[in-house]
Amino acid sequence: FPVVMAAVPGLESQHRLIDRILREQTLRTGDSWFLIDLRWFLQWKEYVETGDQNSSAYPGRINNAELFEGILCLCNLETGRLKERLTENEDYVLLPVEAWDLLVRWYGVEPDQPPIERKVVDLPVTQKVEVYPVELYLCQHSDMDSSVVVFFSRADTVETVLRETQRQFGVPAEDETRLWVKNSDGSCERLRNIHMTVLDACLSSGQTVIMETRNKDGTWPTSRPHIMRNTLDDLQDFHGQPGVCGLTNLGNTCFMNSALQCLSNTPPLTEYFLSNCYLNDLNFDNPLGMKGEIAEAYADIIKQAWSGRHSTIAPRIFKAKVSHFASQFMGYQQHDSQELLSFLLDGLHEDLNRVKRKEYIELKDAEERPDEELAEEAWRIHRRRNDSIIVDIFHGLFKSTLVCPKCGKISVTFDPFCYLSVPLPMSKERVMEVFFVSMNPCRKPTQFRLVVPKAGKVWDLCVALSRYTDVPAGRMVVADVFSHRFYKIFPMDEPLNCILERDDIFIYEVSGNIYDDDMNDMLLPIYLREKTRSRDYSDIYYSTILFGHPLLLSVPRDKLSWDNLYEILLHRLSRYVRRPDSDEEDEEEDEDSQDEDIYSRNTNGLIEGDEEESAAANQEHDAGSEGEDNGSELSNQEMSSEPPNGEAEINNCSGGTNSESPELDDCPPSPVPLSRQPKRKCRSSRPCRRKRLLFTFQTVNSNGSTDRNSCSEDGNSVSFHTQPYIAIDWDPEMRRKYYDEVEAEKYVKHESMGIMLKKTPVKLKECINLFTTVETLEEENPWYCPTCKKHQLATKKLDLWSLPEVLIIHLKRFSYTKYSREKLDTLVEFPIRNLDFSEFIIKPQIGAKSESFVYDLIAVSNHYGGLRDGHYTAFARNKDNGQWYYYDDSSVSPVSEEQIESRAAYVLFYQRQDKIPQPTAFPPHPDYSSMDIASDPDPDTNGTNSCSSISNDVTSCNSCDHLEAAASTSFSSCNSEIRELD
Numbered sequence: 001f002p003v004v005m006a007a008v009p010g011l012e013s014q015h016r017l018i019d020r021i022l023r024e025q026t027l028r029t030g031d032s033w034f035l036i037d038l039r040w041f042l043q044w045k046e047y048v049e050t051g052d053q054n055s056s057a058y059p060g061r062i063n064n065a066e067l068f069e070g071i072l073c074l075c076n077l078e079t080g081r082l083k084e085r086l087t088e089n090e091d092y093v094l095l096p097v098e099a100w101d102l103l104v105r106w107y108g109v110e111p112d113q114p115p116i117e118r119k120v121v122d123l124p125v126t127q128k129v130e131v132y133p134v135e136l137y138l139c140q141h142s143d144m145d146s147s148v149v150v151f152f153s154r155a156d157t158v159e160t161v162l163r164e165t166q167r168q169f170g171v172p173a174e175d176e177t178r179l180w181v182k183n184s185d186g187s188c189e190r191l192r193n194i195h196m197t198v199l200d201a202c203l204s205s206g207q208t209v210i211m212e213t214r215n216k217d218g219t220w221p222t223s224r225p226h227i228m229r230n231t232l233d234d235l236q237d238f239h240g241q242p243g244v245c246g247l248t249n250l251g252n253t254c255f256m257n258s259a260l261q262c263l264s265n266t267p268p269l270t271e272y273f274l275s276n277c278y279l280n281d282l283n284f285d286n287p288l289g290m291k292g293e294i295a296e297a298y299a300d301i302i303k304q305a306w307s308g309r310h311s312t313i314a315p316r317i318f319k320a321k322v323s324h325f326a327s328q329f330m331g332y333q334q335h336d337s338q339e340l341l342s343f344l345l346d347g348l349h350e351d352l353n354r355v356k357r358k359e360y361i362e363l364k365d366a367e368e369r370p371d372e373e374l375a376e377e378a379w380r381i382h383r384r385r386n387d388s389i390i391v392d393i394f395h396g397l398f399k400s401t402l403v404c405p406k407c408g409k410i411s412v413t414f415d416p417f418c419y420l421s422v423p424l425p426m427s428k429e430r431v432m433e434v435f436f437v438s439m440n441p442c443r444k445p446t447q448f449r450l451v452v453p454k455a456g457k458v459w460d461l462c463v464a465l466s467r468y469t470d471v472p473a474g475r476m477v478v479a480d481v482f483s484h485r486f487y488k489i490f491p492m493d494e495p496l497n498c499i500l501e502r503d504d505i506f507i508y509e510v511s512g513n514i515y516d517d518d519m520n521d522m523l524l525p526i527y528l529r530e531k532t533r534s535r536d537y538s539d540i541y542y543s544t545i546l547f548g549h550p551l552l553l554s555v556p557r558d559k560l561s562w563d564n565l566y567e568i569l570l571h572r573l574s575r576y577v578r579r580p581d582s583d584e585e586d587e588e589e590d591e592d593s594q595d596e597d598i599y600s601r602n603t604n605g606l607i608e609g610d611e612e613e614s615a616a617a618n619q620e621h622d623a624g625s626e627g628e629d630n631g632s633e634l635s636n637q638e639m640s641s642e643p644p645n646g647e648a649e650i651n652n653c654s655g656g657t658n659s660e661s662p663e664l665d666d667c668p669p670s671p672v673p674l675s676r677q678p679k680r681k682c683r684s685s686r687p688c689r690r691k692r693l694l695f696t697f698q699t700v701n702s703n704g705s706t707d708r709n710s711c712s713e714d715g716n717s718v719s720f721h722t723q724p725y726i727a728i729d730w731d732p733e734m735r736r737k738y739y740d741e742v743e744a745e746k747y748v749k750h751e752s753m754g755i756m757l758k759k760t761p762v763k764l765k766e767c768i769n770l771f772t773t774v775e776t777l778e779e780e781n782p783w784y785c786p787t788c789k790k791h792q793l794a795t796k797k798l799d800l801w802s803l804p805e806v807l808i809i810h811l812k813r814f815s816y817t818k819y820s821r822e823k824l825d826t827l828v829e830f831p832i833r834n835l836d837f838s839e840f841i842i843k844p845q846i847g848a849k850s851e852s853f854v855y856d857l858i859a860v861s862n863h864y865g866g867l868r869d870g871h872y873t874a875f876a877r878n879k880d881n882g883q884w885y886y887y888d889d890s891s892v893s894p895v896s897e898e899q900i901e902s903r904a905a906y907v908l909f910y911q912r913q914d915k916i917p918q919p920t921a922f923p924p925h926p927d928y929s930s931m932d933i934a935s936d937p938d939p940d941t942n943g944t945n946s947c948s949s950i951s952n953d954v955t956s957c958n959s960c961d962h963l964e965a966a967a968s969t970s971f972s973s974c975n976s977e978i979r980e981l982d
Contacts, residue, residue, distance in 0.1 A: 008106045011047065011049075011051050012048070015049065017102065018099050018102065018103070021099045021102075022095070025096040027128065027129065028120060030119060030155055031119070031120045032118070032119055033094045033097070033118055034097070034100040034118070035064065035067060035082075035094060035131065036064065036094075037062075038089065040059055040062055043057060061107055061108045062104065062109045064092075064113055065113065067116065069084075081135075118130050119155045121153065122199075130154055130155070133153050134198055134203055134205050135149060135151055136150055136161065136207060136209050137149055137206070137209070138150055138161075140169055140171075140213070141211065141222070142221070148168050152203075154197060155197055155198070157196065157197055157198070158193065159194040159195065162179055171211070171213060176214040176279075178191070179191040179194075180212060181203060182207060183207070192282075192291075192292060193292070216309065218303030218304035218309065219300075223300075238310070240309075241880070242305075242306040242307065243305060244878060244892050245304070246311065246312040246887065246888075246890035246891055247312070247314075247889060247890065250315070252332045252335075253332065254871055254872040254873070254889055255336060256322070257315070257874075257887070257889050258873060259338075259344065260301060261859070261876055262859035262861050263344070264876070265876035265909075266911070267858070267916070268392075269393055270306065270879065273299045274302065278295055278299055278352060281353075281354055282295060282296070282352065283353045283354070286350050286353055290347050290350070290351055292351050293321050293351070294321055295348055295351035295352055297321040301315055311892075322344075326343050326347075338421075338907050341419075341808070341861075342419070345394060346418075348388070348389075349386065352388040352390065353388045354387040354388060355386065358385045359385065361381050361384060361385065364377070366411070371412070371414075372843075374412065374414055378413070379397055379416070382416050391416075393804060393805050394808065395417065395418055395804050396416065396417055396801075396807070397417070398415060398800050400412070401797045401799070404787065404788060404792050405795065409786065409787040419808035421771075422767040422770065422771040422810065422811060423770045423771065423812050424813065424824050425766060425826070426815070429451050429452065429453060429757060430453075430496070430757075431450070431756075432505065433753075434447070434465065434505045434506070435447050435448075435505070436506075436509070438469075438509050441571060441572050441574045445748070446747065446749075447748070447750060448753070449752045449753045450464040451464065454496070455496075456496045457494060457496060458492050458496065460496065462492070475509060476507050476508065477523065478506075479552065480505060481504050481549065482504065484528070484548060485527060485546055485550060486550055506549070510523070510554035511554050511555075520558060521555065524552070524553045524724060525552055525725050525726070526551040526552070526553060527704040527727040528546065528547050528548040528549075528730065529544040529546055529704065529728070530547055530731075530732055530735055531543075532545075532732055544704075547735075551573075553572070565697070566697075570694070576739065576740040576741075577694065579738075580738070694734055695728040695729055697729075698726070698727045698729055699720075699724055699727075700725050702725050704727055759825070760826075761826070761828070762826055762828055763828075764908075767811065767828065772798055775797075776793055777793050777795075779793065783796075800840045806909065807837075807911075808910075810906075811906055813906060822867065823867050825904075826903070827901075827902070830908055832856070832901075833857070834854055834856070836855075837853040852913065852914050854912070855910035855913060856910065856911060856916055858876065858911045859874060859875065859876040859909035860905050860906075860907070860909070861905075862874065862905060862906055863904055872906075873889075873904075881920075881921040886899070
């Protein structure tokens with residue numbers, strides 16, 4: 001700093017000028033101040049106060065040597081340390097930039113002395129000049145033994161530290177790097193927010209800052225576990241088409257892989273991440289965001305997939321981040337690719353939102369203003385709070401019009417959208433599978449496939465079945481059978497939408513119309529239970545287990561008794577329950593036997609009596625039977641041996657009459673009613689004998705798990721206080737001996753099982769038309785009318801005002817209501833090129849300012865299978881070579897455009913035609929005939945390509961799958977865990 005004497009003013013002027021600067025200058029954050037040796041400064045003041053330029057008090061050049069530690073030389077000019085514990089106004093004074101510059105110009109500075117420049121920093125309670133800056137040791141991850149010392153102000157940003165580190169080690173600015181700080185305990189923390197100051201990042205003197213440079217394959221050195229050298233060599237030798245990279249299925253994560261592949265092949269978004277533009281937009285302070293972690297995890301996926309160095313990558317870190325911020329995606333259950341896509345787009349938007357603090361903006365009323373003004377205002381307000389690459393690429397605007405049905409009030413709003421969820425035309429009919437259980441015990445249950453109205457009732461289901469069985473709908477009872485019990489018995493007016501596809505529906509033929517109030521029949525649900533004694537063989541404590549298929553019977557109330565019911569059930573179960581042989585009919589019982597059967601205590605109508613009483617009972621029964629009229633005969637069909645509807649008699653069910661019916665098996669002869677069988681009285685001269693019972697009765701609750709005493713007995717008749725549920729309890733030995741498990745489970749498929757609803761393909765534009773059709777709001781979601789001052793079921797219409805560069809169309813294949821869930825596998829015909837949306841845009845187009853609304857397809861997310869299981873894949877067009885590829889988790893293969901359209905198409909990605917980049921590479925010429933692509937699922941299956949069949953074991957993946965990062969990884973020389981700094 002040479003002295004320019006001609007520019008030096010008089011001593012009095014110097015004193016007055018410097019004094020004014022010191023009095024007027026205040027501390028402002030970020031301003032620079034300079035330290036000057038106190039003794040030199042006092043010498044200068046004495047000199048200027050004498051007024052004599054030839055005075056011996058002349059201070060000479062500025063000399064700060066006493067402030068430095070040791071002897072300054074050329075080797076440590078930039079890193080010269082100040083002495084410790086220097087005190088202001090005792091060792092030095094602080095001068096603002098203007099005063100320092102004047103003194104340097106007037107007097108100069110001693111050679112080899114750097115200026116001691118310090119910044120004003122904002123501390124929690126005050127502002128002060130930072131005399132002692134932060135001294136950091138900078139090094140590279142590849143060589144942490146070699147470090148350089150650099151001083152930084154606490155007001156400097158982490159980005160300043162990053163750029164200085166790059167400069168120190170000659171790393172090009174365009175290379176992507178990140179910083180880690182090594183703490184005193186040996187742990188390393190990631191410095192994620194580069195916009196944070198050194199003070200806010202809690203960096204202190206003496207800490208080591210490590211710079212990590214992203215590898216050419218898109219991975220980070222700290223994300224690689226310790227792997228074998230030859231694996232690394234193989235990876236470095238691999239060179240493939242950028243973007244053509246599979247994603248490992250981590251266990252039911254095909255939904256995530258499908259969404260990621262579609263977004264990865266969205267050109268403007270991928271270019272944004274590959275060019276590192278996202279680094280400047282990361283928003284770590286957004287309370288609605290994920291602290292930049294979702295954006296960084298997604299960037300890692302894109303960098304690796306488009307490096308051309310991987311055939312497959314494992315997105316474990318991304319999956320962990322998604323699970324952390326969205327608990328619904330935790331674990332490894334199956335999810336929806338569109339739901340993941342919605343979360344990801346919203347997360348990326350908030351993590352990359354350029355608006356750091358969202359202002360509150362009060363919306364103005366429409367007040368019958370023109371649509372153009374309202375739309376422009378709505379979009380401007382939206383952009384003031386939401387400004388990100390996601391908004392730039394994916395957000396459009398639609399017009400929502402609500403009309404009150406009472407007063408005609410019209411409400412118009414313009415709302416942004418990120419994707420269009422369009423409905424599919426739905427059939428008014430549905431196919432239901434049911435099992436019909438005939439009263440004829442020789443007939444196996446028959447499975448039917450019936451076409452019924454979607455908005456129909458249970459009665460409509462019975463009417464449809466009646467056309468095949470000739471059984472009147474009024475003599476049918478519909479029940480949902482689950483776990484050997486009746487989950488629900490449906491009334492005839494129950495809507496069919498409460499019956500799900502997965503429900504096992506049984507329709508039982510009964511003897512009378514139980515829905516007729518004039519009929520005297522009672523509906524009896526029957527459960528089969530196995531009853532075992534407790535370990536101490538007590539008669540009181542026992543356990544029961546339900547088995548087999550339950551039954552529904554209708555019997556006359558006035559004819560109901562336990563002995564008649566026993567015979568009815570033997571008759572109905574005769575196809576798979578064997579009667580005891582003649583030598584097994586009776587069993588002896590010692591009068592003194594202590595081990596009495598626990599079932600003999602249950603009431604069953606088999607009360608012993610003398611022969612005279614039995615004969616009298618039989619005569620009475622015969623007389624009563626002869627006096628029955630035709631109506632009574634219909635009510636007693638369950639108790640008679642003649643089947644209804646003119647079918648062959650049970651006695652002949654194994655004969656020629658039924659030889660043409662394959663579902664009829666051999667059945668035993670019709671049983672003789674128990675009341676007709678003579679009863680024998682015990683004689684004292686020989687052991688007592690009694691009838692051998694296959695099962696006993698017990699009234700139970702609707703679940704069949706708890707015994708109840710809900711009946712009253714009057715002689716041999718039984719009446720019930722409430723709707724009865726009866727269990728027939730079997731001894732394990734009796735069940736094993738007389739109950740045929742295999743025969744009981746047999747059923748017959750009716751020819752109607754081949755019925756399939758004709759599914760007509762629909763055009764994509766038909767779905768868009770449905771989206772813009774007027775609809776009435778549901779009762780659960782009314783609109784508050786400001787004129788009527790109450791909620792109304794208004795009509796609503798959506799119209800498209802403007803469309804984004806990339807338009808995502810979600811086909812609503814999954815329909816969910818209060819009672820039903822279904823997947824629509826309708827074929828939607830969508831164009832690969834030249835999809836023109838002009839006819840749907842209501843925004844006026846003026847001359848040269850008119851926009852183009854012609855789109856080309858760039859990606860498709862597919863779903864194969866049904867509701868309970870399925871598999872997601874993707875088609876996508878590579879932006880570099882223009883070739884279409886089929887992505888099935890870790891498998892990737894080229895496909896032709898003819899293979900893209902299918903019933904599995906679920907989410908469509910379209911890009912505006914004038915924005916699609918031209919391919920820069922030549923596509924390959926594959927043999928498409930050899931490509932293995934999942935076909936449309938068979939309607940009779942539940943999706944053979946289900947994710948549930950995919951093993952979670954990924955040990956056989958490509959070698960690059962082993963390069964995934966753990967959530968916490970150690971630097972090789974730190975030997976400590978790295979945790980990210982929030």
